[in-house]
Amino acid sequence: MATVEHCLYCFEALDAHLDDRKPMTLAEVYKSWAEYLRSADADADAEEGGADTADGTKLSKRLPALRRITEASASSSTSSSASNSTLSLGADTPATSAASSSAALPDADPEPPLTESPLFVTWNTVSARHGGHALRGCIGTFEAQDLDEGLSSYALISALQDTRFRPIAARELPSLEVAVTLLTDFEDAADAMDWDLGTHGLRISFHYHGKRYGATYLPDVAVEQGWTKEETLVSLMRKAGWVGRKDKWDEVQLSVVRYQGKKESLGYEDFKRWRDWVEGTGK
Structure with a gap:
């Protein structure tokens, strides 16, 4: 199953490309996201009610939902089996998209996360006024990809090379949501x-x-x-x-x-909040 970290990694790949900087690796994103959740939990405990986010939502209220998504996604991924014209296995394929078990016991040894899979990356524009979604780009492949390389590649391909749309520009990032779908069965x-x-x-x-x-x-x-x-x-x-x-x-x-295939999605605000923490801590 796709995870929050996969979505963060796609945003990271696109943001780094548009900002002309070196992106973090998927392993670094996994590690950083876990540290970010721990740090935010500690900050929320230290401040009554928790810190305010950019949109006025208390961070302490957002974290449980994000944590549940992360834990459920990670747990599910361990049990997952791993176009306008001609399609063949492994072809880069435009698609259309709008958008588990409980976490392991504390002393259980979790299996490593999924490392390769066929995948699709979808970018949607989210209306600030109505919250509606409009497809902005979606391309993937039916050939199993190493997720470190595949997600970053298809994050950029779907954002910049989907011929149905103009390439995504940096000014659009705040209005975007990314969805990752890992394909099985x-x-x-x-x-x-x-x-x-x-x-x-x-x-x-x-x-x-x-x-x-x-x-x-x-x-x-x-x-x-x-x-x-x-x-x-x-x-x-x-x-x-x-x-x-x-x-x-x-x-x-x-x-x-x-x-x-099970998809996971993430909005730019959550990516930006994590990214600001990364830059602020030097992680």
């Missing part, structure tokens, strides 16, 4: 309907008028859009470039691979 579907809404992402391929088409949707897309399974398939075929009649979609022979 790839299976050939028995037919076009052999998958479950809210559980499976889809990767389809098909031939139409002598050309091969393909596209993918992440597991959360159909539910976020409120689509039925049929509507999801038609939309995915349209995304791939199919221009046939909507009521004739089931006459096209689809090859469908279903997969699963």
